[in-house]
Amino acid sequence: MIVTRFAPSPTGYLHVGGLRTALYSYLYARANGGKFLLRIEDTDLKRNSEEAVIAIREAFEWCGLAYDGEVAYQSKRFDIYKEYVQKLLAEDKAYKCYMSKEELDELRAEQEARKERPKYDNRYRNFTGTPPEGIEPVIRIKAPESGEIRFKDGIKGDMKFNCTDILDDFIIARSDGTPTYNFVVVVDDALMGITHVIRGDDHLSNTPKQIVLYEALGFKIPEFFHVAMINGADGSKLSKRHGATDVMEYKRMGYLPEALLNFLVRLGWSHGDDEIFSMDDMLRYFDPHDINKSASTYNPSKLEWLNAHYIKSLPYERLAKDMLEFGVDFNAHPKGELLLNILRERAKTLIDMATAANSIINAPQTYDEKACAKFITPSALEILAKYAEILTLNLDAAGYEKITNEFLELNGLKLKDLAQALRVTLTGNSVSPSIFEVLEVLGSSEIKSRISKILKEKR
Helix, strand or coil, X not given: CCEEEECCCCCCCCEHHHHHHHHHHHHHHHHCCCEEEEEECCCCCCCCCHHHHHHHHHHHHHHCCCCCCCCEEHHHCHHHXXXXXXXXXXXXXXXXXXXXXHHHHHHHHHHHHCCCCCCCCCCCCCCCCCCCCCCCCEEEECCCCCCEEEEEECCCEEEEEEHHHHCCCCEEECCCCCECHHHHHHHHHHHCCCCEEEEEHHHHHHXXXXXXXXXXXXXXXXXXXXXXXXXXXXXXXXXHHHCCCEHHHHHHCCCCHHHHHHHHHCCCCCCCCCXXXXXXXXXXXXXXXXXXXCCEECCHHHHHHHHHHHHHHCCHHHHHHHHHHHCCCHHHCCCHHHHHHHHCCCCCCHHHHHHHHHHHHCCCCCCCHHHHHHHXXXXXXXXXXXXHHCCCCCCCHHHHHHHHHHHHHHCCCCHHHHHHHHHHHHHCCCCCCCHHHXXXXXXXXXXXXXXXXXXXXHC
């Protein structure tokens, strides 16, 4: 059975790059009847943030990425890590290193002077003497001193690392007893039964060290998939200057989770020329072996386009519920469903829809100055006053269009003589959906009330 995981560090909010990794891991497990696990890598007790843990779980809930079982917290597993450190010491696969900070600094200075890559020289690897006083030892693994480490990456293909170039006897437990990142990742992935590790290629340099640990501990090595980074449009690594990077910020900006997931799955993966992918589509087509080797580019315009697509296509009940968080209750309005369906055709975000909805539902308290200067002229006010007199029944959009055309013909006017002035009167600005659809939503009584208001203020 395929078992994948997502293992963020709770030192900040969930980044969109992390969400993409989680999505890839989720899809591969779910599509193959496997398990998707969530592990919080919180061994750095000084930098951990409970708010970050909450934000990570909120992001998963919002996006609908359900994980199996309970969340695993590394901070609650220190006894397990100590047990495996002791196992390696007992089997002479690891050792205590008493190198002082002064010794390490001196070694690095010598290596840099020789233009060598700074690395530990394994001086305590076979130490049998009396330990120096006053130094709490670190624990180092006995890494291979020659040969190569090879593995097949599911994305990058055959990988080869020369042991003498990349490895020294790296630390697996610090002098205070706390285990290091590479060690706990290996122990956890093995004990949790992880079969496939999908992660960013910034972890590629960790993989040889982790393979050394898998082999030393007698654990089965999982399959690795190292995903290329997401870049901004300028080619640099994605950062806040390229747009929102905190997943929950996208929710606050009015994006739908379906759009964000669709956007992220396409950043590095494709299925023909398809652009729209529901969750069912992703589960049907996604395979991590098809992920691109090269970095992908973050394109906010594509995200907006996708968001507009999902705003147009999701059911009324779902959008109406989401809009409550933006202060609009469409169900409380007698023509709420009609209004939402009108607005969804133009909106790129839920904030766009909320702004447009409020301008129609609520009578304007102020009017856009430029729009008034251009459209609310003395002659326009006289036309509005006459127009109000014919509004006696509530009609649908076609009915309002019919009586409006009759009014214009009778008075020798064209639609442009009335429409923009009426739009400003009803919404406070010169931008709205079709004026006849707005009339249908408001009804004749409210239309007359708003005309009366502007006549009092502007005549």
